Every structure is written in C-alpha cells, then in structure tokens.
Amino acid sequence: MASALALVALSAPFFRAVPLPENSMFQRIGAEKKHGNPLFKGKDFRRVSMTVSVNVSRFEGVTMAPPDPILGVSEAFRVDTNDLKLNLGVGAYRTEELQPYVLNVVKKAEKLMLERGENKEYLPIEGLAAFNKVTAELLFGADNSVIQEGRVATIQGLSGTGSLRLAAAFIQRYFPDAKALISSPTWGNHKNIFNDARVPWSEYRYYDPRTVGLDFDGMVADIKAAPDGSFVLLHGCAHNPTGIDPTPEQWEKIADVIQEKNHIPFFDVAYQGFASGSLDADAYSVRLFVKRGFELLVAQSYSKNLGLYAERIGAINVVCSSSDAGTRVKSQLKRLARPMYSNPPVHGARIVANVVGDPILFNEWKQEMELMAGRIKNVRQRLYENLSQKDKSGKDWSFVLKQIGMFSYTGLHKAQSDHMTDKWHIYMTKDGRISLAGLSLSKCEYLADAIIDSFHNVD
Numbered sequence: 001m002a003s004a005l006a007l008v009a010l011s012a013p014f015f016r017a018v019p020l021p022e023n024s025m026f027q028r029i030g031a032e033k034k035h036g037n038p039l040f041k042g043k044d045f046r047r048v049s050m051t052v053s054v055n056v057s058r059f060e061g062v063t064m065a066p067p068d069p070i071l072g073v074s075e076a077f078r079v080d081t082n083d084l085k086l087n088l089g090v091g092a093y094r095t096e097e098l099q100p101y102v103l104n105v106v107k108k109a110e111k112l113m114l115e116r117g118e119n120k121e122y123l124p125i126e127g128l129a130a131f132n133k134v135t136a137e138l139l140f141g142a143d144n145s146v147i148q149e150g151r152v153a154t155i156q157g158l159s160g161t162g163s164l165r166l167a168a169a170f171i172q173r174y175f176p177d178a179k180a181l182i183s184s185p186t187w188g189n190h191k192n193i194f195n196d197a198r199v200p201w202s203e204y205r206y207y208d209p210r211t212v213g214l215d216f217d218g219m220v221a222d223i224k225a226a227p228d229g230s231f232v233l234l235h236g237c238a239h240n241p242t243g244i245d246p247t248p249e250q251w252e253k254i255a256d257v258i259q260e261k262n263h264i265p266f267f268d269v270a271y272q273g274f275a276s277g278s279l280d281a282d283a284y285s286v287r288l289f290v291k292r293g294f295e296l297l298v299a300q301s302y303s304k305n306l307g308l309y310a311e312r313i314g315a316i317n318v319v320c321s322s323s324d325a326g327t328r329v330k331s332q333l334k335r336l337a338r339p340m341y342s343n344p345p346v347h348g349a350r351i352v353a354n355v356v357g358d359p360i361l362f363n364e365w366k367q368e369m370e371l372m373a374g375r376i377k378n379v380r381q382r383l384y385e386n387l388s389q390k391d392k393s394g395k396d397w398s399f400v401l402k403q404i405g406m407f408s409y410t411g412l413h414k415a416q417s418d419h420m421t422d423k424w425h426i427y428m429t430k431d432g433r434i435s436l437a438g439l440s441l442s443k444c445e446y447l448a449d450a451i452i453d454s455f456h457n458v459d
C-alpha cells in the first residue's frame, strides 16, 4: 500500500513523550504564542497540526472511474506506438495530413485582438455582450422577431457541455418534477449531464438498425407517451452519433407532437455549419420551432465550426414568450453560474465576436467551413466507394452516404469495434461511431479493409 502524507490535527497531550525537533512547527507555533501573536490572543491553544507519514490513504474509499467513452479513446490512441494507428474517436477536425487545424479567420481575429491590446479583466457573469449578441443572431437569424423583441435570454457558457449543464441545473431548480427525454442513442455525455444535475431522463426511440435510418414512428410514439411538460432534447443538426436527421416534414410533425404534449424543446446545436456547410441551413430546425411560437432552450458550441475546442466557448439561449420572462430567466441563469464558475473565459468569446461580427471575416469563415464540410463529404464518398468495391458479400453500404456531419455510424457492435482497435489500430467509440473528420482520403482504403474484416469475421 502506498504511504502518503496526511495533515492531521492532534491534541497536544498525545505528544508529551515525543521529543520535538529544534525548529519544529510546534516550537514555532509555541514561540508565536509566547510572544503574543495576535492571532492566538486569548485562545486556549491546545490543538496543533503536523505532517505525518501514514500508510492508509484518506481516499481509500475512492474507486477508479472508468475511462470516458469518447475522450478516453484519445488517451488510448496516444499510447499506441503502431505507425498505422488512426484516431476516429473524438469528433475533432483534422487536415488531409491528419493534423489539427486552426482556422485562418481565428488567426486573423487573434492578431487583431493582440494589436488592440485588450485587457484580461473579469467578464460579467453572463459573458461578453458582443459575443452574446452575435451568437443569438447567428442561431436565430438577426431579423428574427424573438431577437427584435428582446425575448431571448442568452448567456455565454463553457462551450456546449457547460451550456447544457447550466440549462440542466436551471431545469432541476425551476422544473423539479420535469423529466428530460433524450434520443436513443445520443451523445454519451447527455446522460452524465442530466445525471449530475439530478434531472431524471428517459430515452425516445431514434435509430432503427434494420433500416440504418430514423425510427420516426417510434420517436413520435415515445415523445407522445412521455409525461406532459417534459424537456425534449433534440440535436439541431448532424445527430451525434448516428448522422441521421429528420426531414423538414418530419421536423414539422415532431413539433406538432411536442406542442400537443406541452413539452419544452431543448436543442443541442454543436455542429451549426458542419452538417451542410451552411450556417442557415443547419439552423433550420431551431428556427422552425421558434417560428411556431415555442418557448425553448438552445445550447450552442463553437468547438467544431470555429475549431475552438480548447477555448470552451458556447452559449445557452432561452427563448421566452415575453421580454420580461427573458430578463428573469437570464437573472436566474446568472445566479446558477456564479457559484459554479463565476464568469466565463474571455478569449474565445472575443474571437467569435470578431469573426461573426465582422462582415469580411464572417464571409471568410463561411468559406473555410464549406471547405471543412467539403473535405468530410469527400472522405465519406471515398469510404463508401472503397467499402462497396471491396466487399464482395453484396452488403449495401449506402447508409454511409446518407448520414451527415462529422460522424458515420457504422453499425459495428462492441466486439467488432474492439477488433478494429486491437487488430487494425483504428480507435473509435464502442458504439460503432467513427469520426470522418479524423480520416484522410489516403486512409480510406485501409479503413474499409478493417471495417469489412470486423463486420464479417467477428460475431
């Protein structure tokens, strides 16, 4: 058992028999007392502290946490020394050379920021005003009546995750009897977020393995069966992990049933611009619900579309039926944020405000995003061609082309996904998801061989 240092407080009488070394903590404390340190004045100073070596950790009861199903994959990838290794676990964009990519518009915005010599003062609890303004406009459209009428409560969050977590805390506090509904499957962290915020959740059907498509009837039936007034978590676009989105007609029907049940839509928008390459097209679902008059929540992230993963920049927007309600909601979101992280970081917020708020940089961003989305579409196409040419079994791989966004949901089960890693050094999540953003054209053939082998040879 590892020995550890522990700080223990013990009563002085226990130490009578132990000779104190010169200069020990006790002697110094005693000396201070003798000379009348004002801190100890008038106190019976019988309890003292010392550092002792013990064999049993105070944290003995802490068990080992399992690795995170997504971020843990990157950790495992890092320690693999095989040259063929490929990280298709986390949804992070790489260049054709499989290197991380910092967008040119981000570099330009940072240069501007440096030239202006902006300070590092605390932001207000709700974040940078210029960021909050442009982020809501980007999402809803600047001319949307909810913005004009001041009905959106927007506060800067710690990227998508932090914004979702803050919204979950808000739900727990103001709707303690409400339940969240999440798709089956969904991004793994949604469950953690609601669990930690103590919001009960259940799943609605979403993915149909038989068609490798949307189980629309199941989805509608489950949303209908949920208790009235539930929060329905919806992926705004590029559903993670399946890459399958409802059609515009299906979105209308989903809105019908949510309205009928008095549920509250809660959108997670982590891929605006990444699904289709167009910021407006990818905001379709959110804007449709807003147009239909719903009060709703939207968490936003700039990790993927601006490549600001480590800056932790995003927002939570709550659309309310009146500006008065919006003001009150915002005040409560701030109240929740203050004891959690006090106020958000400024750097990423300034980058977004500069890029989205400047017409020239904004246009350059759109072009860069089209390039990124285009590269993903190219590898998707190439992977499909390699799979269909190489697999002689007649299996239909066309679902790869139908899915959108960063990911492909291969249909490989856990043992097959393990085989992908163990034999082929291809790192992916155990639900069979691969991030095409981490794939290059030159690696498609290797990946196709690995998928075909794992699919046909592992039960």
Ligand code: KET
Pocket: 070, 071, 089, 090, 091, 092, 158, 159, 160, 161, 162, 187, 189, 235, 240, 268, 269, 270, 300, 301, 302, 303, 309, 314
């Ligand atoms: N929502 C969804 C649907 C999502 O896929 C992610 C990230 C996030 C929110 C949060 O991202 P943030 O960086 O907090 O803004 N997904 C990728 C990374 C991760 O798991 O953290 C992923 O699925 O690989």
